[in-house]
Amino acid sequence: MGDPYGMPIAHGVAAGMGGIRTAGDLVARMQLAQKMRISEAKAFVADKLNIGVKELSDVTVMREIREDLDLGVITSVPGCAKGIEAKARIADLLGIRINSVERLKAKMGRA
Amino acid sequence: MTSYPTRMGDGHLVEMTTDELRRDFVAGAEDAADRAGVPALTQGEYERLLDLFTNPARVVGVESGNEVVLTHDIGTLRLDGDQGNSGVGIPMGRLQGVQVHERAFACDTMELGHVDYSWKPVKPIIAQEQQALEMVLLSTIIPIFYGAMPNLGLYYAPDGPFGNPSDLLPAGKIKEALEAQEHAVEHATRDMVYICSKLAEVGGDAVNFDTTGAAGDADFMATLNAIEQLKASHPELGIQVGMAGEFVLGIHGGFRYDGVRLAGLYPHQQVKLVEKAGADIFGPVVNTNTSKSMAWNLSRAVTFVKACVEAAEIPIHVNMGMGVGGSPVFETPPIDSVSRASVAMVEIARVDGL
Amino acid sequence: MARQAVALGLDPLRVINEGFTPGMRQVGDLFERGTMFLPEVIIASEAMVAAVAILEENLPAEQKEKQAGIAVLGTIEGDVHDIGKGIVATLMRVYGFKVHDLGRDVPLQRFVDEAKSSGAQLVGSSALMTTTMVGQKQLEKLLKEAGLREQVKTMVGGAVVTQYWADKIGADAYAENAQEAVAKALELVEG
Numbered sequence: 001m002g003d004p005y006g007m008p009i010a011h012g013v014a015a016g017m018g019g020i021r022t023a024g025d026l027v028a029r030m031q032l033a034q035k036m037r038i039s040e041a042k043a044f045v046a047d048k049l050n051i052g053v054k055e056l057s058d059v060t061v062m063r064e065i066r067e068d069l070d071l072g073v074i075t076s077v078p079g080c081a082k083g084i085e086a087k088a089r090i091a092d093l094l095g096i097r098i099n100s101v102e103r104l105k106a107k108m109g110r111a
Numbered sequence: 112m113t114s115y116p117t118r119m120g121d122g123h124l125v126e127m128t129t130d131e132l133r134r135d136f137v138a139g140a141e142d143a144a145d146r147a148g149v150p151a152l153t154q155g156e157y158e159r160l161l162d163l164f165t166n167p168a169r170v171v172g173v174e175s176g177n178e179v180v181l182t183h184d185i186g187t188l189r190l191d192g193d194q195g196n197s198g199v200g201i202p203m204g205r206l207q208g209v210q211v212h213e214r215a216f217a218c219d220t221m222e223l224g225h226v227d228y229s230w231k232p233v234k235p236i237i238a239q240e241q242q243a244l245e246m247v248l249l250s251t252i253i254p255i256f257y258g259a260m261p262n263l264g265l266y267y268a269p270d271g272p273f274g275n276p277s278d279l280l281p282a283g284k285i286k287e288a289l290e291a292q293e294h295a296v297e298h299a300t301r302d303m304v305y306i307c308s309k310l311a312e313v314g315g316d317a318v319n320f321d322t323t324g325a326a327g328d329a330d331f332m333a334t335l336n337a338i339e340q341l342k343a344s345h346p347e348l349g350i351q352v353g354m355a356g357e358f359v360l361g362i363h364g365g366f367r368y369d370g371v372r373l374a375g376l377y378p379h380q381q382v383k384l385v386e387k388a389g390a391d392i393f394g395p396v397v398n399t400n401t402s403k404s405m406a407w408n409l410s411r412a413v414t415f416v417k418a419c420v421e422a423a424e425i426p427i428h429v430n431m432g433m434g435v436g437g438s439p440v441f442e443t444p445p446i447d448s449v450s451r452a453s454v455a456m457v458e459i460a461r462v463d464g465l
Numbered sequence: 466m467a468r469q470a471v472a473l474g475l476d477p478l479r480v481i482n483e484g485f486t487p488g489m490r491q492v493g494d495l496f497e498r499g500t501m502f503l504p505e506v507i508i509a510s511e512a513m514v515a516a517v518a519i520l521e522e523n524l525p526a527e528q529k530e531k532q533a534g535i536a537v538l539g540t541i542e543g544d545v546h547d548i549g550k551g552i553v554a555t556l557m558r559v560y561g562f563k564v565h566d567l568g569r570d571v572p573l574q575r576f577v578d579e580a581k582s583s584g585a586q587l588v589g590s591s592a593l594m595t596t597t598m599v600g601q602k603q604l605e606k607l608l609k610e611a612g613l614r615e616q617v618k619t620m621v622g623g624a625v626v627t628q629y630w631a632d633k634i635g636a637d638a639y640a641e642n643a644q645e646a647v648a649k650a651l652e653l654v655e656g
Binding site: 001002003004005006007008009010011012013014015016017018019020021022024025027028029031032033035036037038041053054056057058071072074075082083084086087090097098099100101102103104 | 175
Binding site: 327 | 498499500501502503504505507508511545546547548551554555558566568569595596624625627628629641
């Protein structure tokens with residue numbers, strides 16, 4: 001609890017990875033999918049992206065990578081993968097199962 | 112001697128000298144160590160805390176490369192909540208609330224939740240919650256949790272079918288109070304498994320059992336049972352457990368999981384049972400004492416959490432909201448305190464997330 | 466054990482003050498540290514009450530253990546969180562208070578009415594939420610309007626309540642936990 005400025009924004013600025021500005025969602029996915037501790041999850045994602053661990057939170061590096069790999073970006077860009085489109089690409093990149101993507105595949109008869 | 116601005120546990124400004132800060136770091140850490148039977152902090156860790164507290168910057172941050180994942184609880188209530196729950200009362204739908212967290216706050220994960228934020232009331236409206244989650248999952252990228260509190264209080268009178276231990280125990284009806292809790296565990300487990308299964312069926316990434324243990328050891332028991340059943344039936348569903356307090360309050364006292372008595376467990380012990388049940392992420396809680404300084408509270412919280420991180424095999428995302436994790440009990444928390452708490456948890460306790 | 470003490474000819478007052486009371490203090494400490502649990506505290510408190518009754522029978526009239534005080538406790542209207550308040554009530558009983566526990570979701574006027582009818586020296590209110598803690602301020606006002614504020618001391622507690630809040634609304638005491646609540650209650654009634 002706590003107001004948005006006082007809590008999530010303050011924590012995000014002090015210590016957060018940066019969500020889809022950077023690689024925060026990708027690292028979080030690995031923690032959830034394979035119970036990876038933070039250093040392992042970061043190393044795994046950095047390896048998949050072929051960058052250094054520090055660059056995972058560097059917006060100049062990750063912005064370009066997210067656009068190039070079409071993983072979804074934080075600002076509004078026509079043509080960039082949105083929502084589940086981006087998640088489908090993330091699941092492929094990380095080699096993990098994302099439940100909503102699996103559901104989409106099932107709806108398309110491709111599960 | 113130079114004194115530095117810092118805060119009390121209720122958020123109010125005070126000034127402390129380095130000697131006073133050091134004294135409170137040691138006292139806070141030793142209190143945690145004594146209670147939980149874990150090591151206090153090292154001299155080097157006290158010095159790192161001192162660096163943080165004497166740093167003149169309004170906001171401090173971790174070193175580049177040390178960032179961690181930030182998971183969110185309380186759903187979108189922080190934005191749309193207008194019932195005195197720290198929400199800022201902006202009328203908006205939950206889908207927009209989630210999107211604001213993803214794209215305006217750059218959150219690493221987000222959560223959908225119901226306005227009551229307890230599992231029990233979700234059961235009769237599960238179809239609505241499934242569809243709300245479906246819409247969120249279609250239009251967002253970050254991992255989405257569905258979160259709620261086990262809140263076994265809703266299974267006791269006057270809100271539920273069983274006698275209230277808070278009434279029965281003082282009346283000396285111990286057997287009845289114990290039985291009421293055992294019945295509540297059974298029903299809460301069934302409800303949580305049902306609801307979470309439905310959320311898994313529509314493709315939810317994960318569920319979050321938030322403020323577990325708020326109604327005592329029965330709360331924790333029901334949660335562990337539910338996790339075990341869910342992992343057996345829906346292994347693809349991610350599960351996070353967040354606690355309510357630094358030790359499990361023994362309102363029953365006899366509940367055991369995997370042979371271990373739940374009442375009285377501290378974070379480094381709680382996490383082992385949460386792991387055993389099959390959860391993926393654990394969120395320990397350490398309560399803030401408003402009468403003590405931020406130095407005392409944060410050092411104490413870091414001590415408990417560091418031991419938990421060391422004992423854990425799954426990611427630890429420490430609870431850092433108002434009044435926990437070394438953050439002040441103040442609804443609009445001062446960001447100097449919050450950012451210092453963040454850094455200490457990441458760089459001293461070595462948490463995997465906040 | 467109390468009967469055994471009497472049979473051995475021990476001074477009943479010393480048995481209470483140097484035996485049972487420190488024992489119960491330890492029970493409170495252990496509960497606050499999470500190593501003793503509520504049902505055990507209840508059993509211990511019942512044992513304490515029964516033992517004191519036996520020992521008091523054997524005290525000269527002038528030495529009869531005095532009641533610590535009369536207290537009215539409750540959780541503010543609109544708030545159903547009362548686990549903590551219930552623990553405070555239990556421990557206060559252990560320390561000799563006669564406690565009128567009004568339960569949860571208690572209309573403010575009931576605190577006032579109960580304080581008046583019971584002759585309480587202490588009114589304690591609990592609030593977990595920022596929406597209900599304002600009721601504690603209102604309660605101070607109602608007690609004043611009823612002309613009771615000079616006779617009763619007030620205590621406030623609950624997750625969102627702080628010493629700062631207690632000072633701001635004019636409450637006489639704030640406690641961080643149940644054990645501290647009992648200590649403050651004793652201080653207040655003993656003056």
